[in-house]
Amino acid sequence: MANSLQLACDAYQRAVTASDIESKTDPETEPYRSKYRARELLREVRALLGPGAEEESGEGQAGSQEDDGDEGRLLAARLAVIEFRLGVNHTETEEMSAGEEHLVKGVRLLERYRLSHDCVSTYIQAQNNLGILWADRGEIIIAQTYLESAESLYCQYMKMIGKPPLDPDEHFTPEEQRLTEQERAKRFERIYTHTLYYLAQVYKHLKQDERAAQYCHTTLQRQLEYDGYNPVEWAINAATLSQYYLGKQCYMEARHCLAAANVIFAKAGQIPSSGAVKETDEAEQERLDGLRQKKAEIARCWVKYCLNLLADARKKLEDNIGELDVDLQEELKAERKKQEDEKEKGWKKAVLFGLSDVYDSILAVEEKVDWSLPLDFKEAREIFLVGQNYINEAKEYFQLDGHVTDHIEVIQDHSALFKVLAFFEEDYERRCKMHKRRVDMLEPLCKELNPQYYLLVCRQLQFEMADTYYEMMDLKVAIGNKLDEMDSHIIKKINSLAQSAIKYYEMFLDSLRSPDKKFPEKLEDDVLRPALVAKFHIARLYGKLITADGKKQLENIQISLTYYKFLVDYCANYEEAIKSVETELELSKEMVALLPARMERLRIQLSSFS
Template structure:
């Protein structure tokens, strides 16, 4: 084989160059030209190594000397691996699988050897077969291959530990072999790749905790071995933060987001849209991609702030949805005792990067709390951070071109104001916060065409109705503190009630058929909102203030009609009862009480006439 060794090395190097470098310049009408050239070169190498090797399954392991046999098997396995990857890259999956399986078989008996293990884990198909089966949607088969690769890495590191030979070194002259450090780095990258794909597999299998654990480890290793794309890494870290949010692990979520922000800053300068226009087309695309990813990370920060505030509200509210002051003081005292120990204990498990990198991450972390805010001052600090990220997200997700994303960002902004208002004790200031929500949502509602954005229009209509309702309740509470309500307060209460009614009715009208008929049976996803809208309209008509007795009687009749609708609907569709149990109980009471009240009012009115 000595005579064929130099030509084999030369052909292998040309094949790698064709596949990894020259293929990037292939014309559109021949996208795989260089890949096909690489394939022919790899076949030449195989023929030089062992004529007739295509039919062999045990390869050179049967050769005269054990070491020589293992070496030949390793080299043939590298070629089979490269051919397998080549076929999968040219969308010939079955042929690709065939070559990868051959590579595995060639090394089955010597897979733990230092000059075979990396090929087996990476080249011999464990990773690549895992990916191939995952792409086919066969997740369990993919899991088997990837877990096998993980297991082999762990066994090898425990029993041998020596940095193994890299697959490409089998076709390198002696003076060009890698240093031990570079070998170790490459092998660790291969293992990181295995963990990355295992994270995806566990996510597919709904094993969320395991998926998050593997994702976290992958991100940490990518930093450790300097093997990552800053934008991709930052997005993955920001995505992982959303898993931790769902588990209410705010320290971990914040750490992921802070690391995401720091690593993303390494991706390069992001020009303004105006400045970007002056660059060439490819650079414009790159800059637009960066702006989009920056906005996506900002949205993850918004969700962090929103969840933190919302969870604080849930913890602090009493049975009527107001701030429980006694509980607030109790939680403040409890937090003071526990915070230091908690911080020390949990941070050890989630650190990303070296100490130098962590200093930058810590600086970002310190801008926002990771413990639940317990009063208005603390809540406002979280709110302001969230609002800054809202503005950052809006820079990219503008209404013109990003309708759905823009509206979701605005809805998050509205939600931030809503949850901050919970912490505000002054009703007038709280009312102003809700007014800010109206000011940002109402123009969107008017601008959108329901024909194209029906679901979004319904969401906005319902949220606006709820917001006006909340403002009306606040104005009533303010008015009740006065000795006597003045005409301005009464007018304001009525105006807010009518605005709430208007948007609830717009929502209900959106459920009508083209011939304006209200459905006899509501779709499952709108049963609760539709019945709640009817319930709220009934209550709102009951809250309208008027000195005109006839008008009051009319309002009471509309109120009774809406209450009756809810009762009758639930009687006809019993499956709807569970979605409005609380409202239905109150509704039945009102259906029983209202007729008698209306009769008394009629008697009063007739006595005056």
């Protein structure tokens, strides 16, 4: 018997080596050669353990684990390890049904012994793998059942026994080579961390976002604590989690995740600039390109952080016409100190990545950007500058040549940063210059992109360009109204900006036309509001054009009326559209009622001069 066990141990070790090490160098023509070799060795081990031995284990309860004595339990434990290894082997070679069969067999072998210190680890790992297998099949509820069972067993074991359990491989390891208690504990905790990681994915699939975030945060914390993680993967997961916190307006938590992502990503090593590695080293080029991409993705998460922080501050501070409410601003500044103190107290109770050697480094990154809503231009500018730095970092990788969609999204985020910063700027001329920066970055994209291939993106850019010119025109009108009399220069500027806005709104509307140039009778839901708003803004823009020519003025008012009337008539024909443009519709109805009388007065004036 001792000799058979020794042979079984030797064969098992060879199987592990073949599966975990030798398989990495298998040729492309035989990708599973070492896995198949490992499978044969595992079968040899099972045969050496004794024919029919697995039948000795039934479906008893955990409390009856002494019924068969230590020998029965150890034999069941060893057989379960082999079934577990065979199950993993089959799933790794894409034989899912066979993999499931072996994993289930391993679980059944250990059912009555699942709380014993030499069986619990194997049992939990088998359930983890069954959870993954069923998740891959799209059966998320079944996956959830296995993984929650694994979680429950871990908690039960730690409460009742707590002793670091035997690692599955130790069943086939000589006594003198077995793990220390410390290493066993670390391995067992990593297994449980995997359970939590997979549960986070399951809850995400089930749209249980809050629960998924909690499990993800705990997983990341435990990975740091037990030093079981890939720095790049960890950093991406932390950055992704930050976006959940952003959606909940939990900026302190989001910043913590992003700062941690920066610190842990740095552990992947220095990334040389593109082209610094010899082109002949394709594998290294591919690896470094992957690192640059991940770094850029983390930078984009930082951009979203800064953008959301500024945008939420704007929503809180704007009055009913979209301008800065100065009284509210002062009120919020007075309240903020008290809120920050309370937030800090609550933060210390939150899940932090603080049980590791990286905590001080994370704090250093956090100190570079605030988490509280900015309440004036100075504070907003500090956040803007952080966001702009990350924009530049993202653009290094997501360039127009090769990453069209990503590049455009980064540029749009840059434009959005300028837009929201402009809200905090009291000087209209400087605010206008910020919007000009937006035009300068967006206009080249509008000209370069082919609408045939990038229709939706082109529409987005056309509408944003139109809105930007529209806002600049409004600012110039406000500047002009403060003067005793508008000079020819400012009149020319107002007209130029208005015409540019009209041009881009019309480009957007033309993109909705059919191949025979007809405008749709009924607009699709995704373009309904933008199209009607474009019509409304064009109507208003024609009313803003300044001219001394009475006939031209009459012509502009007529065009303006036509566009207002389109919106009114459309909503009369399609009442479901009303809720999309309630404010614009109300104003359009007023203008449709007022403009004919204004036109008539102008005609009378013109006829009296002729």
